[in-house]
Amino acid sequence: MNIAESAVVEAAPERESPFNVVMGIWARWMRLADQQHPGGDANLQDTRDFMRTAEAVNVMVDGLPRVNWWAVKKSQGICTVWRFPDSSYADALQGAEVALVPKMKNHIAVRRYFN
Numbered sequence: 001m002n003i004a005e006s007a008v009v010e011a012a013p014e015r016e017s018p019f020n021v022v023m024g025i026w027a028r029w030m031r032l033a034d035q036q037h038p039g040g041d042a043n044l045q046d047t048r049d050f051m052r053t054a055e056a057v058n059v060m061v062d063g064l065p066r067v068n069w070w071a072v073k074k075s076q077g078i079c080t081v082w083r084f085p086d087s088s089y090a091d092a093l094q095g096a097e098v099a100l101v102p103k104m105k106n107h108i109a110v111r112r113y114f115n
Contacts, residue, residue, distance in 0.1 A: 021113055022104055022113050023072070023076055025054055028054070030076070030078050031078070053110055060107075067087050067095075068095050070084065071093040071095075101114075
């Protein structure tokens with residue numbers, strides 16, 4: 001082992017965007033499958049914040065055009081098939097983010113993630 005191999009410098013982890021954090025919360029909420037409580041000993045306020053955030057995002061996502069709605073669900077692993085052969089998945093996902101971020105920044109349950 002030489003000196004270069006022993007001196008490994010780890011890069012600082014990249015900060016995840018607020019949009020991705022909020023979408024991750026929404027995806028976890030979507031996967032709860034009608035279960036209204038988390039497992040274990042959760043703080044009640046954390047559970048309320050989680051539910052409020054996810055419900056707000058769900059309303060926002062449901063208001064998107066269908067191609068953007070589908071792209072958001074595919075990006076979070078909620079659906080796996082892309083049913084829009086005439087549309088680019090990447091463009092549809094970008095369009096969804098452009099539409100959702102201003103709404104998220106203004107919604108009382110979600111805007112704290114953007115500060």
